[in-house]
Amino acid sequence: MDILIRQAAPGEYDVLGEITADAYLQDGLLDFGESDAYLGELRDVAKRAAAAEVLVAVADGKVLGGVTFVPAGGAMADISRPGEAEIRMLAVAQAARGLGAGESLVRACVDRARAAQGCDRIVLSTQHVMHAAHRIYERLGFVRTPERDWSPFPHLDDITLLTYELTLSTTRP
Numbered sequence: 001m002d003i004l005i006r007q008a009a010p011g012e013y014d015v016l017g018e019i020t021a022d023a024y025l026q027d028g029l030l031d032f033g034e035s036d037a038y039l040g041e042l043r044d045v046a047k048r049a050a051a052a053e054v055l056v057a058v059a060d061g062k063v064l065g066g067v068t069f070v071p072a073g074g075a076m077a078d079i080s081r082p083g084e085a086e087i088r089m090l091a092v093a094q095a096a097r098g099l100g101a102g103e104s105l106v107r108a109c110v111d112r113a114r115a116a117q118g119c120d121r122i123v124l125s126t127q128h129v130m131h132a133a134h135r136i137y138e139r140l141g142f143v144r145t146p147e148r149d150w151s152p153f154p155h156l157d158d159i160t161l162l163t164y165e166l167t168l169s170t171t172r173p
Contacts, residue, residue, distance in 0.1 A: 005055055005056070005057055005108040006058065008063075012063050017042065019064075019066065020091040021039055029129070031159060048076065048088075048089070051074065051075040051076045052071070052075070052076045053070075053071070054067075054069075055069060055108055064096035065092030066090075066105065069086075069088075071112070078125055083118055083119060084120065084123050087124040088124070090105060102132070102133065106140060107140065110122055113166075119168065121168060122168065124165075126161065126162050127161060127162070137166075143165060146163070149162055
């Protein structure tokens with residue numbers, strides 16, 4: 001199966017929003033389930049596309065998944081510092097997992113970061129239970145940066161996001 005990675009078209013925003021929301025819900029990644037406020041953010045691809053680059057993985061005309069690439073200094077950045085791009089909201093439809101879409105999306109983000117002038121690293125946040133994603137990141141040369149781990153809700157002790165980074169100048173996946 002040939003997987004094409006490209007910028008999401010506006011007509012695909014709803015489909016990608018549902019894939020992303022479903023992936024987070026089905027994988028148990030939202031602490032408050034269907035009532036989690038983050039679910040609306042996951043579904044709002046148009047909002048992400050207005051502030052960052054939303055990429056989709058497509059095969060046989062069907063959207064398999066997507067990711068948000070935030071260039072250095074981008075408005076959607078959570079943890080990036082000057083000279084760092086960021087990967088956010090990587091999701092692949094349940095039926096398309098294991099086909100290489102997730103890795104292809106991450107590789108596309110790395111390529112974009114390498115092409116960006118002044119970008120030295122690419123960073124991301126992930127949850128403890130996202131083991132398949134961790135394997136992709138590590139296979140591509142990302143390393144854990146526990147000193148950057150953080151919580152989107154500092155008042156809740158049980159929600160800590162793990163962080164990874166890839167230094168672009170020395171690594172060529």
